[in-house]
Amino acid sequence: MRILTGGKSVTRILIVDDDPGTRFVLRLILEREGHEILEATDGVKALEILNSDPLPDIVMSDLMMPIMSGFQLIHRLRSEARTLAVPIVVVTSNPDAALGLASAGLVDAIVSKPFTAAAFAERIQEVASKQSRRTLLKSN
Amino acid sequence: MNRLSTGIPALDTILDGGLPVGSLIVVAGAPGTGKTIMAQQICFNNGSLDRKAVYYSTISEPPEKFIRHLEVFGFFDRAALVNKVEFINLGDLLEEDQEDGINPMMDEIVRKVVNEHPSVVVVDSAKALRDFSGGDRWLRAAVYRLAARIAHTDTTLLFVGEYTSDEIESAPEFSLADGIVELVYESHEPIDRRWLRVRKLRSSNHLSGQHPLQISKAGITLFVRAETLDGRLQADVEPEGRITTGVPGLDEMTHGGLPRAGSTLVLGPSGCGKTALALRFLAKGLEDGERCLYVTFQENATQLIHKAGSFGWDLNPYLESGQLRFFHVTESSLDLDILASVVRGAIAKGRLHRMVIDSLAEMVVAARESERFPAFARTLLASLRAAEVSVMITSETSSLGPTTETVGGLSFLYHNVVLLRYIEQGSNVGRAVAILKMRDSDHEKGLRTFEIGSHGFEVKAKLEGVTGLLGWSALRGQETRGSDRRTEPANPGK
Numbered sequence: 001m002r003i004l005t006g007g008k009s010v011t012r013i014l015i016v017d018d019d020p021g022t023r024f025v026l027r028l029i030l031e032r033e034g035h036e037i038l039e040a041t042d043g044v045k046a047l048e049i050l051n052s053d054p055l056p057d058i059v060m061s062d063l064m065m066p067i068m069s070g071f072q073l074i075h076r077l078r079s080e081a082r083t084l085a086v087p088i089v090v091v092t093s094n095p096d097a098a099l100g101l102a103s104a105g106l107v108d109a110i111v112s113k114p115f116t117a118a119a120f121a122e123r124i125q126e127v128a129s130k131q132s133r134r135t136l137l138k139s140n
Numbered sequence: 141m142n143r144l145s146t147g148i149p150a151l152d153t154i155l156d157g158g159l160p161v162g163s164l165i166v167v168a169g170a171p172g173t174g175k176t177i178m179a180q181q182i183c184f185n186n187g188s189l190d191r192k193a194v195y196y197s198t199i200s201e202p203p204e205k206f207i208r209h210l211e212v213f214g215f216f217d218r219a220a221l222v223n224k225v226e227f228i229n230l231g232d233l234l235e236e237d238q239e240d241g242i243n244p245m246m247d248e249i250v251r252k253v254v255n256e257h258p259s260v261v262v263v264d265s266a267k268a269l270r271d272f273s274g275g276d277r278w279l280r281a282a283v284y285r286l287a288a289r290i291a292h293t294d295t296t297l298l299f300v301g302e303y304t305s306d307e308i309e310s311a312p313e314f315s316l317a318d319g320i321v322e323l324v325y326e327s328h329e330p331i332d333r334r335w336l337r338v339r340k341l342r343s344s345n346h347l348s349g350q351h352p353l354q355i356s357k358a359g360i361t362l363f364v365r366a367e368t369l370d371g372r373l374q375a376d377v378e379p380e381g382r383i384t385t386g387v388p389g390l391d392e393m394t395h396g397g398l399p400r401a402g403s404t405l406v407l408g409p410s411g412c413g414k415t416a417l418a419l420r421f422l423a424k425g426l427e428d429g430e431r432c433l434y435v436t437f438q439e440n441a442t443q444l445i446h447k448a449g450s451f452g453w454d455l456n457p458y459l460e461s462g463q464l465r466f467f468h469v470t471e472s473s474l475d476l477d478i479l480a481s482v483v484r485g486a487i488a489k490g491r492l493h494r495m496v497i498d499s500l501a502e503m504v505v506a507a508r509e510s511e512r513f514p515a516f517a518r519t520l521l522a523s524l525r526a527a528e529v530s531v532m533i534t535s536e537t538s539s540l541g542p543t544t545e546t547v548g549g550l551s552f553l554y555h556n557v558v559l560l561r562y563i564e565q566g567s568n569v570g571r572a573v574a575i576l577k578m579r580d581s582d583h584e585k586g587l588r589t590f591e592i593g594s595h596g597f598e599v600k601a602k603l604e605g606v607t608g609l610l611g612w613s614a615l616r617g618q619e620t621r622g623s624d625r626r627t628e629p630a631n632p633g634k
Contacts, residue, residue, distance in 0.1 A: 018229040021202040041232040064203070064226040066196075066233060066248045093207050097222035113204060 011057035011128045014038040016046040016073065017091065018065040022113075026060065026091070029117045030124065043068025047076065050083055058127060060089045060111075063097060071101070078106050087131050089124065091115075141343055144259060144296045147185025147215075148178070150362035150481070154336070154351055156344040159260070159319070161294045163342070164287040166266070166313055168303035169323030174334055174355050177213065178323070179262045179300045180206070181359040184215045187224035191259040194226045194252055198245070198268035203227035214358045230263075242269045242279070246286050253295045260296045266313065267301035280312035287316050308339065318342045323353065330472045336362060352477045366480035367515045369523070379528050383494075386424025387417065389599020390558075393575050393584040398556055401528040402579070403521045405500070405551060407535050408560030412571060413590065414534035416451065417560070417597045418496040419444065421532045423453040426464055430493030433486045434466045437474060437502045441466035451596035471502060476509060476516050483520065487527040495524065500535040517553050537561075555579040560590075573599060 013035050015026050027037045038056055040046035042065045050056070059077065063070035070090065077083040087108040090098040095112040102110055109127050111120060143158035152158045159165055159182075169175045180195065187193035197203055206227055210216040221227070233244040249261060263269075273279040290297045299313060308314050308322065319341040326333050335350040347368040354361045379401035384391050391397045398404055408414045422432045436444060444466065445455045458464035467482050486492050497503065504513050524531050533554070551557050557577040563570050573590045575583040589600040 018232065019202045019204060020229070020231060022204060063222045064228050066228050066230055067251070092222060093204070093227070094218055094221035094223075096219055114208070 011131070012036045012038065012054070013058045013060055013124070014040060014046060014049055014056040016040045016043065016059065016061040016065070016070065018042060018062060022062070022091070025117075026120075029121055033121050033125070035124075035128075042066050043070065043073035043076070046073055050077070050086075055083065055086055057131060058087045058089060058124070059083075060091055060124075063090060063092045063094075074101060074106055087127050089127055142294065144186065146182045148181065148360055148362055150351070150364050151178075151336075151360075153364050154338060154347045154362065154368075155319075155341060156346045159296045159298075160342070160344065161296050162291050163318035164283075164290060164297045164299065164316065165319040165321060165341075166299045166301065166303070166317040167321045167323065168301055168308055168314075170304075170325060171302055173323035173325045174353055174360055175300050175323045176206075176264055177355060178360045179264060179298055180210055181213070181215045182260060182298070183225050183262060184217060184220060186259045187220055188259070189223060191257060192224055192226055194228065194256075194258045194261045196228050196230045196245075196249065196261065196263045198263065198265055199231045199271075202231075203229050212357060226258075242273045242282050245269070245272075246282050249286060249297070250289050253290060253293050253297075257293065258295055260298065262298045262300060264300040265302060266299035267303060269313075270311075276312050280316065283313055283316050287318075314340075319344075324350075333475070352475050354478075363475070363477040363481040365477050366519045366523075367512065369519060379525070383530050384424055385417075386420040386427075387597050387599055389588060389590070390417075390573070390597075393573070393588065393599070394556070394578060395582055395584070398530065399578070399581060401525050401530055402555035403524065403553070404530075404532045404556040404558060405535055405554040406532060406558045406560065407537055407576075409537050409562060412560045412562060413592045413597055414536070414560060415439070415444070415447065415498055416592050417558075418498055418532050418534055419448045419451070419453065420597050422464070422494055422496055423448060423455065425494035425530075426455065426458045430463075431491055432458075432464050432494045433483070433492055433496070434464070435479065435482070435495070435497045436466065436468050437471055437499065439498075440468045451594065453596070471505075474503065476503070476512070479503070480516070480520055480523070484523065487523070487529065492527060492529050495529050495531045497531065497533045500533045502536070514553065521553060551577065563589075572603060 013030055015023050015037060017023050017026070018041055023039050027039070030037055038049055040049055044067045046059070046061070047068075050059070061070040061073055074088055077086060077088065088106070089109045089111060090101060090107050091111045091113060092098050093113045095110045098107065098110045101107045108130070109123055111123055142161045143155075144161050145152050145158045146155070167175045167179060183193035183195050195206070197206060207221070230245045230248065233248055249263070252258065253261060270279060273282060286297070299317070303311065308320060314320055317340070320339040322337045322339050324335050324337070326335065334353040334355070336353045337350050338346045338348065347364060349365040349368050351365045352363045381400045382397035383400050384397045385394070406414050406417055422434055425432050434444065439447070441459070445459065448455045455464055459466070465486060469479070483495070504510055509516075521531070556575070556579065559574045559576050561572055563572045571590050571592070572587045574587045587603045589603060591598050591600060
C-alpha cells in the first residue's frame with residue numbers, strides 16, 4: 001500500500017464481478033479516488049490473480065457469478081493462509097444474503113447495489129484506512 | 141413426465157400441468173412481448189433455498205438493469221436474490237471469432253445444473269449464442285450437447301430470445317427444443333394486445349391457439365383461449381327443473397319459468413327493457429339466496445344498482461355479502477378470453493346460480509373477433525351449463541321496429557329466445573314480448589304487452605284478436621280481412 005499526501009491511501013483493489021458494466025463503473029469511481037484496479041470476471045479468474053504477487057490490498061466481490069460464485073471465492077480466500085487477512089468487500093444486490101458472511105467474520109464490509117459513487121468511495125476508503133492501520137500496527 | 145409449475149396458473153393449464161423437467165424450452169418473441177418478464181416471474185415463483193432459480197444474461201441486458209426493471213413487479217423479492225434467485229452475466233464467457241465460442245457458456249450451465257441442481261435455468265438472450273458460434277452446424281452441436289445433458293437432470297432450461305417467425309421455422313435451437321412458446325405483440329385497435337402460443341411441447345397434451353397475455357404490476361397474467369377448453373366442460377348430467385324469472389307474466393308465458401341451467405337470449409332494441417328484465421332475473425335469484433354474476437359492457441355496477449333501486453330492488457346488501465358480483469369491462473378493453481376467464485373464476489369460487497351478460501351484440505362487436513364467436517359462445521355456454529348456471533344474455537337489435545335478427549343467425553346456440561320489441565298502438569309506442577323459442581319445452585306462442593314501471597318489468601295482457609304483430613302495427617284481425625283493407629290500431633286493453 002502506498003500512502004499519498006493528505007492521508008489518502010492508494011490501494012490495489014481487485015474487482016470480481018461478472019457484469020462488465022458494474023466493473024466499469026467501479027473502476028471509474030475507484031480510479032478517480034486514486035486507487036489501482038485489477039479485474040476478474042469470476043471466482044476462478046480472481047484466484048489466478050491472487051496467486052501472483054503482490055496481493056491486492058482489497059478484494060471486492062459480487063456474490064452471483066459464473067464458474068465460481070462469490071461465496072465460494074470468499075471461503076477459499078479465508079481458508080488459505082496467504083489470503084486469510086485480505087480485506088473483502090461484498091458488493092451485492094441483496095445485502096441480507098451476505099450477512100452470514102459478515103457475522104462469521106469472513107468479510108469486512110457489504111456494499112448494496114445500486115450505490116451512489118460518493119457513498120461507495122467513502123465505504124471503500126473506510127476499509128482501506130482500517131487496513132492501513134492494521135498494516136502499521138503489524139509493522140510496529 | 142414430471143412438471144415444474146410456472147406459478148402462473150393459466151400457463152400451467154396451457155402447458156398441460158407446467159414445464160416438463162429435464163427439458164429445453166425456447167421462449168421466442170419480439171422485444172416488448174413480455175418474454176423476459178415471464179421468465180423472471182417463473183424464476184421468482186420457483187427459486188427456493190433448496191433449489192435456486194438461475195437467470196443467465198448474455199449480451200442483452202446486464203443483471204443490474206434486469207433487477208432494476210424488476211422492482212416494479214409484485215413477484216420481485218429482493219430478499220430472494222442470491223440465495224433463491226441468481227442473476228449471472230455470461231457475456232464474458234462468450235468468445236468472439238471462435239467457432240466454439242459458446243462452449244464455455246454451455247459448460248457453465250451444465251456445471252451449475254449438475255452441481256447445484258437448480259429448479260429452472262434461464263438464458264436470456266439465447267439468440268446471442270448465434271453471434272458467438274461458427275454457424276448453424278456449431279450451434280446445433282452445442283445445443284444438442286446441452287439439451288442431452290439437461291435431459292438427465294430435473295432442471296428445466298429456458299432459452300429466451302428475440303426470434304422471428306422465420307427463425308422459429310428453421311433455426312436449430314427450435315428443432316432441438318422440447319418445447320416452443322411464442323409470444324406476440326399485435327396491433328389491435330383501439331388497444332394493442334399480446335398473446336402466447338405453444339407451438340410445440342413434446343409428450344404433452346397442451347392447449348393450442350392464441351392465449352391472451354397481459355402485463356401489469358403483478359407480472360404476467362394469461363387467459364386460456366376459451367375454445368381450447370371445449371370438450372372438457374361438458375355436463376355429466378342434464379340439469380332438470382325450472383327457475384322463475386321473477387316476472388310472473390313471463391313465467392306464465394314460459395309455462396312455469398325458464399329451464400334451469402339454460403341459456404336465454406333476450407333480443408330487443410335499445411331502451412326496450414332488456415336490462416330491466418335481466419336485473420329482475422338476477423334480483424329474483426338473489427332474493428332466493430342464489431349467487432349471481434352480472435357481466436356488463438356499458439353501465440357500471442353503480443349505475444345498475446341505482447337502476448335496480450329505482451325498481452325497488454336493493455342490490456347493495458347482496459353486493460356487500462359477496463352473493464352478487466359485477467364484472468364491468470369497457471368495450472375498448474374487452475377480450476373474449478378474459479371474459480371467459482372471469483366466468484370460470486366465478487364458478488370456481490363457489491356455486492354460481494344465475495348470470496347475466498349485458499349485452500351480446502356489444503360483446504361481439506367490441507371483441508372484433510366475430511369469426512370465432514360461434515365457437516366461443518358454444519364453449520362459454522357449455523361451461524355454464526356444466527356448472528348448472530342459468531344465464532340470461534341480452535342482445536340489442538339494430539332496428540327499433542320488427543326484427544328477429546339474432547346476432548348473425550346464432551340463436552341455435554341458446555336454449556331460449558325472448559323477443560322484446562316496440563309496437564305501434566294508436567298514436568303511442570308500446571312494448572311487446574314474445575317467446576320465440578324454448579328448447580324441449582312448450583311455451584306461449586302469442587305476444588303480450590309489457591311495461592317498465594316503478595316495479596320494473598311487468599308483463600300485461602295478451603294481444604288477442606290482432607294480427608300484423610311482427611310488423612310495425614298491431615291491427616284488429618277482422619279489419620285486415622275487410623274488402624277495403626282499412627286498418628285501425630288494435631287496442632289490446634279492451
